Amino acid sequence: MNQAFRIFVFVAIAAAIGGFVTMHREDSPRLVHVKLPARRPVMPPFAYPSVSGVKWSLADQRGNIVLVNFWATWCGPCRQETPALVRVYDKYRGRGVQFSSVAMDSRPQQVVPPFAKRYGIPYAILVPTPESALANAIESIPTTFLLDRQGRVARTWLGALHEEELTMNLEELLVEPAG
Secondary structure, eight states, X not given: OOHHHHHHHHHHHHXXXXXXXXXXXXXXXXXXXXXXXXXXXXXXXXXXXXXXXXXXXXXXXXXXXXXXXXXXXXXXXXXXXXXXXXXXXXXXXXXXXXXXXXXXXSXXXXXXXXXXXXXXXXXXXXXXXXXXHHHHHOOSSSEEEEEOTTSBEEEEEESOOOHHHHHHHHHHHHXXXXX
């Protein structure tokens, strides 16, 4: 594992731990803002094929705000957050925001298409390669990364995300200067 990737994994784990420390009661949500630009680590580059066979590359998304969601069809919290992800994607598509999801199922070609149809998932569903260091570093699902236009991690969720918080975070990133 290269040094940059180890640093990224450490920062992602630290961010996740920070998320647990700032957890809140359901009746009084505490919305968490995106990290300041100077505190955002760069997401390691990756490219995976989609379930439909089209190659998707993070490098091709530069200039867009990108959400990368690691999930599985058998995961309860993943199923719970999927309708919110679809709604938010539909609201922000065409505004420089891209979503992708990385299916962590053992047989994604068989189980993901019916799931995607059932939930109406319009964004790319990716299948990690067995040697993918990034996918192999994911220890719990769902895990979601929100990247700014420069490919830096502005926010990390370990566990299901909340629609209101995601929307707020996207709005914060949309008002940042593009360069």
